[in-house]
Amino acid sequence: MVLVTHDASLTGAPMVALLVARSLAEQGDEVTVVSRRSGPLLADFAAVAPTVPELLYRVRRRLWESRVLRPVAWIVDVLAATATLARHRADLVYVNSTAASIYVHAARWLKVPVVLHVHESDANTDMFLSQARVDDLEGVELVACSPQVERDLMARTGRPSGGVHLLLSVPDADRLRAMACEDGGAPPAGDPLMVGATGSVGHRKGTDLWLQVARIVQASHPAHFVWVGELGDPAMAVPTPGVDFTGPTSNPYPAMAWFDIATLPSRDDPFPLVVVESMLLGKPVVAFDVGSVRDQVGEGGILVPPEDVEAFAAAVLHLLTDESARAALGVAARERAERLFSSTAFTHRLREILGAPTGPTGQEPRIAARQAR
Incomplete structure (x- = not known):
């Protein structure tokens, strides 16, 4: 073959x-x-x-x-x-x-x-x-x-x-977890909760929408937004206070393991593997309801209407301010990913x-x- x-x-x-x-x-x-x-x-x-x-x-x-x-x-x-x-x-x-x-x-x-x-x-x-x-x-x-x-x-x-x-x-769960344990450094001590996204920077992946969410959230609650992945459209990858772009990496999983909330701001994504990867790492997911993301996330996160930045920001704020909800969704996400994927x-x-x-x-x-x- x-x-x-x-x-x-x-x-x-x-x-x-x-x-x-x-x-x-x-x-x-x-x-x-x-x-x-x-x-x-x-x-x-x-x-x-x-x-x-x-x-x-x-x-x-x-x-x-x-x-x-x-x-x-x-x-x-x-x-x-x-x-x-x-x-x-x-x-x-x-x-x-x-x-x-x-x-x-x-x-x-x-x-x-x-x-x-x-x-x-x-x-x-x-x-x-x-x-x-x-x-x-x-x-x-x-x-x-x-x-x-x-x-x-x-x-x-x-x-x-x-x-x-x-x-x-x-995902290959065993490979993912082994790579997540590799030494990738650590987030600075004392940082606020981390809201992450993974993928190639660009319009389809909704990087511009994600930056709007960051501005709304940070106006009312401290949070560190991190985008892990290639700078497909460098013009969109504009770091600001509290917002970082890591650029390409051979192993994104240690950084993803630091996320407190995993986000998917894509405008178009049929079945993004990164959603299930985040779930396997026990991360609650906030995503736009596009493609078949609903079939992935289930009870392991929060879906909002496509490109509804205000609703997306509200979902992120809810998880940032409610530790028990964040933990419960993280557990549900891992269990669902292990059971179905x-x-x-x-x-x-x-x-x-x-x-x-x-x-x-x-x-x-x-x-x-x-x-x-």
């Missing part, structure tokens, strides 16, 4: 790709990982399975930067993907993210079964499929990271219930999916049958 990850960053979809690779490798499957971009997870992938970079990445990115040359860029992308699959003699292609959906063309040309694991909202799925010129998903096994993405894919393809597989994104359940469900007939018509041979030959 060839597993394609669109990059090797410390973000949700690549982290799930790592868990897919580990789950399969531990059960004896032969997996080769292809990463379209470099990143800090490459070493983790390589520790699990043979890992290779995609061919001619820098050349192809330069071609995509020119509007005139984009048709050429698409052709080179497809050829590079096809050469990669042919080189590694793929008998199944697991495309982890629509950002790598150019591999659907390559798999079809080589007549290799293909699984497309969708982590994106419907708008982003549409954007990536259009860019890759994947006009239809006929014959492609579809995996959704959340109930909302499952519904979106069913509406997009017209497939009935069961025609799209649901595989909830989960375990890597064991993920592996079991993944095996069910890969043992199912490929394609909505069920006409292709099963994965297990191919491996037995």
Whole structure:
């Protein structure tokens, strides 16, 4: 099997790709990982399975930067993907993210079964499929990271219930907890309670909304706001008294373990892994009610209407000023995450999916049958 990850960053979809690779490798499957971009997870992938970079990445990115040359860029992308699959003699292609959906063309040309694991909202799925010129998903096994993405894919393809597989994104809990215990320093003694967010700074992640929340909260109660993650849009990452941006880090979990409240201010996030990671660390969550975040948080946090900054700030203030409520939600968050989002359940469900007939018509041979030959 060839597993394609669109990059090797410390973000949700690549982290799930790592868990897919580990789950399969531990059960004896032969997996080769292809990463379209470099990143800090490459070493983790390589520790699990043979890992290779995609061919001619820098050349192809330069071609995509020119509007005139984009048709050429698409052709080179497809050829590079096809050469990669042919080189590694793929008998199944697991495309982890629509950002790598150019591999659907390559798999079809080589007549290799293909699984497309969708982590994106419907708008982003549409954007990536259009860019890759994947006009239809006929014959492609579809995996959704959340109930909302499952519904979106069913509406997009017209497939009935069961025609799209649901595989909830989960963290590797053991890895997360081990990394959270690594020495990452400590917050300054005597600091006020810490309100944290994790992710790449930017509009989609709602960094500007989070800064508005910080101003409202700090006007009436002391709190230290910390954003952990890459400075995707540096113009938004403006530190002020009581507000810090850590920048990129190879291990965000020690900082996340310091949070008293974990926040998700995203405008658009289908099933953000960081929510479950925060819950596993016993953190109460305050989030906008977007995507399938409601299915994650449950009784482990507080949801408010999308982009309602005042309601978000009120929820944060409530938890800052009510220690018993903060503690109770933290316990509920950890228990819910351990019960519903375990890597064991993920592996079991993944095996069910890969043992199912490929394609909505069920006409292709099963994965297990191919491996037995």
